[in-house]
Amino acid sequence: MSRREPVTLTNMCMIKNKDKILVLDRNDPVWPGLTFPGGHVEEHESFHDSVIREVEEETGLTIKNPKLAGVKQFYDQENHRYLVFFYIATKFEGQVQESNEGKLTWMTKDELLNSKLAYNFDHDLPVYFDETISEHMLDGKRDELF
Template sequence: MIKRDHQILVLNRNDPVWPGLTFPGGHVEPHESFHDSVIREVKEETGLTIFSPKLVGVKQFYDQNQERYIVFFYITNKFTGQVKESNEGTLSWMTKEELLKHQLAYNFDRDLPIYFDAQLNEHLLDGKRDELF
């Protein structure tokens, strides 16, 4: 999550499998640190260079083959550059209240509390449970 004053940069994804609003992000490349991957992915998807991303939580879930996925949630308000859209989708700055009025990407509404509640830091979604810790 990239914050600017009281606004958040959101991505309206073009992906027909996972459409809707979410935060910029992506995958970790081989031999890449999580820290470096979040900086790289944000640059690729937004044109911004972020600094000092802070890890605020994790999500774990299982795909249709029961392969475990782990997602790391980061926040920063330190960046340079101009917003530039990529083929991932359109970008816009919104308040939290505006964000909640739009169609969110599947299950993204369950991830948002981790970004906004310092008491939470994990989302477990395993087919049997959907819990925040």
């Protein structure tokens, strides 16, 4: 039995500015709706560096000291594991600049929770907002928070 498996590595970052959160309204036809900026980890790139790069590409902001909040894992159509490292950043430089990923908006937590979110993103949010939860596992048979 092999201890190796194909894995896709990605990240997502909740950027906070006082009581506001930067939200991305994705125009991706596969996963549209509100979510946080993020993307794929490149070969030989640290998770930390990848979230800084992805946030800058999608928002124009350079985040400082992003903190790992937790992780989501699920299996894709090919039954390969897909990991999303969830980060929170409260310090950043620059001006918000939209990319082709979608529209950016600053929202309160309540506004976010009462908006049209990307599919299943509401199940990810407890990892960001509840310090006792650090993992969201989704595998077709279960949808659990740990």
